[in-house]
Amino acid sequence: MASLRVRIHRIISWLLVGFFFATIFTGYSQTQNWFVNQFLLSKLHRIFEWFFIALFVYHLLYTLIKVRIKSSKLVSKIHQKKGTYFNTLRLIQKISSWLILGSIFFIILSGLNGYVWFADTFGTLIPFSWHRQLDLVMNVSILIHIAIGLKFFLMRRKVRNKAIDIAIFSATVMLIAGAIYLQIPKNQPPLVTPEGDVPIEVNGITYKFNPADVISTRPELFQEGSFSLFDILAHLESTNFLNLEYHFDSLKNTHIIDSIDGETGFWYQAYYSGGWWETNVFRMDHYPWKEQTTFRVFKEDASFLHSVYAIFEDEVSNRISNGGNLIIPTVTIHSNTFSESFSDVLVTAHNLRNDTFQLGVITAIDVIISLGDQGLITYELEWYDSIYDAEVVRSYWVEGINNDTASGTCGYVYESGYWTYQRFAGNHIHIPQNFRILNSPLYYETFWICL
Numbered sequence: 001m002a003s004l005r006v007r008i009h010r011i012i013s014w015l016l017v018g019f020f021f022a023t024i025f026t027g028y029s030q031t032q033n034w035f036v037n038q039f040l041l042s043k044l045h046r047i048f049e050w051f052f053i054a055l056f057v058y059h060l061l062y063t064l065i066k067v068r069i070k071s072s073k074l075v076s077k078i079h080q081k082k083g084t085y086f087n088t089l090r091l092i093q094k095i096s097s098w099l100i101l102g103s104i105f106f107i108i109l110s111g112l113n114g115y116v117w118f119a120d121t122f123g124t125l126i127p128f129s130w131h132r133q134l135d136l137v138m139n140v141s142i143l144i145h146i147a148i149g150l151k152f153f154l155m156r157r158k159v160r161n162k163a164i165d166i167a168i169f170s171a172t173v174m175l176i177a178g179a180i181y182l183q184i185p186k187n188q189p190p191l192v193t194p195e196g197d198v199p200i201e202v203n204g205i206t207y208k209f210n211p212a213d214v215i216s217t218r219p220e221l222f223q224e225g226s227f228s229l230f231d232i233l234a235h236l237e238s239t240n241f242l243n244l245e246y247h248f249d250s251l252k253n254t255h256i257i258d259s260i261d262g263e264t265g266f267w268y269q270a271y272y273s274g275g276w277w278e279t280n281v282f283r284m285d286h287y288p289w290k291e292q293t294t295f296r297v298f299k300e301d302a303s304f305l306h307s308v309y310a311i312f313e314d315e316v317s318n319r320i321s322n323g324g325n326l327i328i329p330t331v332t333i334h335s336n337t338f339s340e341s342f343s344d345v346l347v348t349a350h351n352l353r354n355d356t357f358q359l360g361v362i363t364a365i366d367v368i369i370s371l372g373d374q375g376l377i378t379y380e381l382e383w384y385d386s387i388y389d390a391e392v393v394r395s396y397w398v399e400g401i402n403n404d405t406a407s408g409t410c411g412y413v414y415e416s417g418y419w420t421y422q423r424f425a426g427n428h429i430h431i432p433q434n435f436r437i438l439n440s441p442l443y444y445e446t447f448w449i450c451l
Helices: 002-031 038-066 071-079 084-114 116-122 129-133 135-156 162-183 229-238 302-321 365-373
Strands: 198-202 205-209 244-249 254-260 266-271 294-299 326-334 339-347 379-384 395-401 410-417 443-450
Touching: 002 038, 002 135, 038 084, 038 443, 071 084, 084 129, 084 135, 129 135, 135 162, 198 229, 205 229, 229 244, 229 254, 229 294, 266 302, 326 365, 339 365, 365 379, 365 395, 395 410
Parallel strands: 198 294, 326 443
Antiparallel strands: 198 205, 244 254, 266 294, 326 339, 379 395, 410 443
16 A cells, blocks of 8 residues: 555655646747747646646645655765765755745746736735746756656666666756856847947947937837937938938838838837747837837848838828728737627827827827727726846736726736747737837737736
């Protein structure tokens, strides 16, 4: 009976290992943007997380009740040089156990902020930031614990091979190094010189500009003092730092880069504070610059540029055919407790960001506000100066729709554009809704996600 119990415990221990890796993989897949379907990853992460918690509780209770190895006894044996190698491993495994227990307890507790009932009650006392800050301690401790457990498993099977020991050690070190690397913030803001200059990269060359000197080429869109990423290039050209040729194409409602240093076929990538480099199909002269924005211009495939410019032209044509009105054929809301779709939604300007944009400029957040105006939904907006790693947000967020209100790690994200570039193919970029100018997209979608 006892041997069966031990066998079951070992099987559950290895299942625990499997769900541990599944949990951290889906977690990192969300934070590192490895896959397109973030909504599915969020659901899988929650499922794996609950299996991991259940198996961990069983493993913990079994260990506390059935496996009684005192740390003091292990230390004493090591001092007496009795089974030093074996007991040292046991001691390290014991220490890792307590680190795992402590970190998991607080990670699980703070992770419950993903549930509205918990966040509303305990969110200020047990912040979600603990979930991230203790994540590395847990992962490193578990990896060490697993490696030693694997070593003991091989010892029970009388497998003693130096090459296997080296392989286990090397794999553990690489996994720990990978965990540390993934925890390092990738959103380091550009360095700013004492003169206030900010560096950007254009075709592999770094240039610097002073935001105070940049003037918008789209004064019909931007208020004085605000400008787009394209305006930075135009500024560098006007000051003779950059050999740039460009023109404004009214059929596409955007500036087109003809050449840089005699070369053609350029596009760009950017991200705000807390983001990452993103493929986008957004007009460069619509992308507002703000502090801690990273920006680079590079050579792009001609077929991609042709496709994007064709969409720009279609948007302008659609807007004209609608009499200048912005009408979105499909608007979808996938919330926590409901899903709704609306057809041919008329979107009007509400001038929420008249500090940045001219009156009458329509942004993505106007979709939600327009639905509210039409009595189709109720909504809540909330201003955020910063959100977790994103130090510079300074935007309004859609906090609630109907009866679902963002809380803890759960809330709304959005995207808009043509179906060709749905999700991370180019439409799902981290521009806050009140900063994203709309021309005439085919769809707008907002969906509930828990990180």
